Amino acid sequence: xxxxxxxxIFAQACGKSEVEAGEFILANLDIxxxxxxxxxxxxxxxxxxxxxxxxxxxxxxIVPDHxxxxxxxxxxxxxxxxxxxxxxxxxxxxxxxxxxxxxxxxLPEKGLVSAGQVIIGADSHTCTYGALxxxxxxxxxxxxxxxxxxxxxxxxxxxxxxxELTGKMPKWVSGxxxxxxxxxxxxxxxxxxxxxxxxGDGIKNLTMDDRFTIANxxxxxxxxxxxxxxxxxxxxxxxxxxxxxxxxxEADSDAEYVREVKIDLATLSPTVAFPHLPENTKRIEDVExxxxxxxxxxxxxxxxLDDLRIAAxxxxxxxxxxxxxxxxxxxTQKIYRQAMHAGYFxxxxxxxxxxxxxxxxxxxxxxxxxxxxxxRAVATTNRNFVGRMGHVESEVYLASxxxxxxxxxxxxxxxxxxxxxxxxx
Numbered sequence: 238x239x240x241x242x243x244x245x246i247f248a249q250a251c252g253k254s255e256v257e258a259g260e261f262i263l264a265n266l267d268i269x270x271x272x273x274x275x276x277x278x279x280x281x282x283x284x285x286x287x288x289x290x291x292x293x294x295x296x297x298x299i300v301p302d303h304x305x306x307x308x309x310x311x312x313x314x315x316x317x318x319x320x321x322x323x324x325x326x327x328x329x330x331x332x333x334x335x336x337x338x339x340x341x342x343x344l345p346e347k348g349l350v351s352a353g354q355v356i357i358g359a360d361s362h363t364c365t366y367g368a369l370x371x372x373x374x375x376x377x378x379x380x381x382x383x384x385x386x387x388x389x390x391x392x393x394x395x396x397x398x399x400x401e402l403t404g405k406m407p408k409w410v411s412g413x414x415x416x417x418x419x420x421x422x423x424x425x426x427x428x429x430x431x432x433x434x435x436x437g438d439g440i441k442n443l444t445m446d447d448r449f450t451i452a453n454x455x456x457x458x459x460x461x462x463x464x465x466x467x468x469x470x471x472x473x474x475x476x477x478x479x480x481x482x483x484x485x486x487e488a489d490s491d492a493e494y495v496r497e498v499k500i501d502l503a504t505l506s507p508t509v510a511f512p513h514l515p516e517n518t519k520r521i522e523d524v525e526x527x528x529x530x531x532x533x534x535x536x537x538x539x540x541x542l543d544d545l546r547i548a549a550x551x552x553x554x555x556x557x558x559x560x561x562x563x564x565x566x567x568x569t570q571k572i573y574r575q576a577m578h579a580g581y582f583x584x585x586x587x588x589x590x591x592x593x594x595x596x597x598x599x600x601x602x603x604x605x606x607x608x609x610x611x612x613r614a615v616a617t618t619n620r621n622f623v624g625r626m627g628h629v630e631s632e633v634y635l636a637s638x639x640x641x642x643x644x645x646x647x648x649x650x651x652x653x654x655x656x657x658x659x660x661x662x
Contacts, residue, residue, distance in 0.1 A: 239493050241397040242464055243432040245486040246372045250355045258396040258493070266296070267371075268350060269384040270358030272340055272597075273301035273312070276319045279359055282382035291326050292388030298330040298349060299323050300340040303597040305333070308604035338569025338595045341365040341453060341537035346569055351475055352467045353484025357384050362537050362619060364455045367464035368448035369471055370485065374462045395461045397432040398423075399494040402439035404503035409653040411547065412447030413539060413617065413637035416454040417508040418500060421518030429459035431495065434488060439502045440465060445474050446543040453538045454619050457515040507652055509615075510635035513623045521640060521652040531614040532557075532645040533626075534638050535566025535593070536600045539617035542572050542579075544638040549581040551642035551653055557589035558648030564599060564606045565592045590645070602626045608633075615644045 238255045240248065248256045250264035269291075271279055276299055291297045301319055304312035316333075323331035330349060332338070341362050344350050352370035356363060359381035366373035376390070384390050400419065419433075433455045435448075443451075448465050455463025465471070467485045475483055509524055511517040534540075534548050545567060557563050565585050567573040573595065576582060582592055599606035600618040608614055608627030613634065616626065621633035636644070639653035647655070 238489055239491050240489050241432060241434055241492045241494070242466065242486050242488045243372055243397060243434065243462060244394055246353055246355060247392065247394055249353070249484070256394045258394050260394045262392055262394060263389050264355050264392055266357060266384050266388050266390060267354035268296055268298055268356040269381060270298045270300070270340060270344070270356065270360065270363060271381050272299070272303055272360055273305060273316050273319055274303045275359030275378045275381060276322070277315050278378035279381040279385065280318065280322050282379045283385060286382060286386055288386035291328070291385045294327050295329045296388070297326070297328055297385050298344060299328055300332050300337060300343055302337055302339050302595065303601065304603050305337060305596060306594065308598065336570060338571070339537045339540060339597055342541060342568035342572065345369060345449070346478060346571055348479035351480040351483050352471065353486055357381065357390060361456045362453050364460070364462045365449055365453040365537060367452040367455065367462050368445065369475065370465060370467035370483065372462055372464065375456060393430070395430055395432045396495045397434045397492070398428055399497045400433055400435045401437040401497065401499045402435060402502055403437050403499070404439050404501045405442040406502045406505060409507055409639045410505045411637045411639065412443060412450035414505050414508045415447070415500065415502065416451045417510050417515065417518050417635065418505055419498065420454065420458045420510070420515050421508070422498065423458045425457060425514050425516045426459040428455070430461050433458065433460045433463040435463065435465045441468065442502065444543055445470055446541045449541065450538055454515070457619060507637055507640045509640060509650060510621055512621050512632040512634065515619070515621060515635060524650050527613065527634070527650045528648060529561060529615050529644055529650060530612040531562045531564070531606065531608065532641050533564050533566065533599050533606055533614060533616040533618060534641050535568060536597065536618040537568065538619045539638050540566050540568030540572065542575050544617065545572070545576045545581050546579070548638040548642040549584040551639055552588040552590070552646070553584050555588060555646050557645045561645050561648050563588070563590035563645045565590050566599065567595055569595055599626060615641045615650060617641050
């Protein structure tokens with residue numbers, strides 16, 4: 238049939254035996270997701286449609302995570318509006334302060350997403366769930382409203398790029414370096430409305446956290462979605478999270494791709510994306526001395542337990558450079574507790590970092606860590622656009638938790654495993 242993995246998921250979602258790239262389909266939705274920024278806009282559209290109830294109170298998920306805990310009165314009003322809607326509609330999966338997490342880490346953790354599902358979210362990084370073999374993509378708030386009301390939405394079936402991963406990553410190289418390398422090659426529009434389909438024997442050497450990170454940033458190459466095959470690691474994760482029975486799809490051997498990219502994981506180095514686009518990548522060995530003011534470790538991209546473990550390994554027994562601010566953001570309440578009990582919090586606090594409750598705040602310059610004019614930050618987040626984390630004349634450098642932690646210690650963008658002048662002396 239010559240179908241990719243994404244095309245097979247779409248075929249089952251619209252009740253057809255096969256679909257082809259460019260075809261328009263009406264697909265059934267398994268999850269419709271919104272947050273505290275996008276849901277109020279969707280609510281207004283929902284009312285304009287004269288919709289009365291959501292199509293399925295178990296399949297609409299709302300997570301106020303961007304400006305929470307509320308940063309100001311306006312954010313509080315936004316969240317109040319969302320809260321009232323969730324209560325009125327009896328939304329089963331509504332998560333607020335005390336049980337909230339960053340949405341794209343929380344949904345997999347709660348077992349709300351599974352392989353073979355079709356998921357839309359009014360947030361561009363909804364593509365994260367492709368790590369679990371699901372089709373997941375970001376949509377606008379109006380599309381979210383229609384999805385909440387009907388449980389269906391229109392898609393144009395995307396073409397696909399085949400990304401073959403081979404080998405095993407060296408120490409201090411992680412999924413963040415894989416996706417930054419790929420974006421550096423493709424460009425921020427190199428995969429526009431295409432599916433990034435990851436294959437190859439190197440996948441078995443990636444942790445689930447690596448895969449989440451890679452899928453999360455598929456949108457930064459313009460992709461409609463990023464998706465990984467379902468293997469034993471995936472199935473173990475789904476079982477542990479209590480997810481629904483997975484529907485496993487594999488691309489046909491003769492599936493058609495518009496492009497093929499090969500990445501030997503063994504050849505990668507820690508990679509940094511310079512301002513003001515994720516495609517402006519450099520290997521760490523090619524980075525000249527750049528003094529920094531702030532480091533952010535967390536977000537829906539790199540706020541998972543493995544990310545915090547790696548950061549703690551770099552920080553252990555060392556101190557943050559005087560004048561550098563370090564903010565740590567565990568992605569969910571569960572990860573927060575796990576990191577605390579693992580002793581990572583003591584390492585971070587001893588080093589001179591501050592630990593925040595789960596929030597998206599600093600990633601989009603919303604609150605907690607906003608940059609001033611002329612300041613530079615190294616962040617494990619996913620975007621470094623002009624003014625992304627604060628003042629339009631600030632700069633954001635995207636990197637892995639290992640690079641971010643080492644940079645915090647040295648006060649300059651630095652390779653993990655190196656030493657400061659003070660430590661050498």
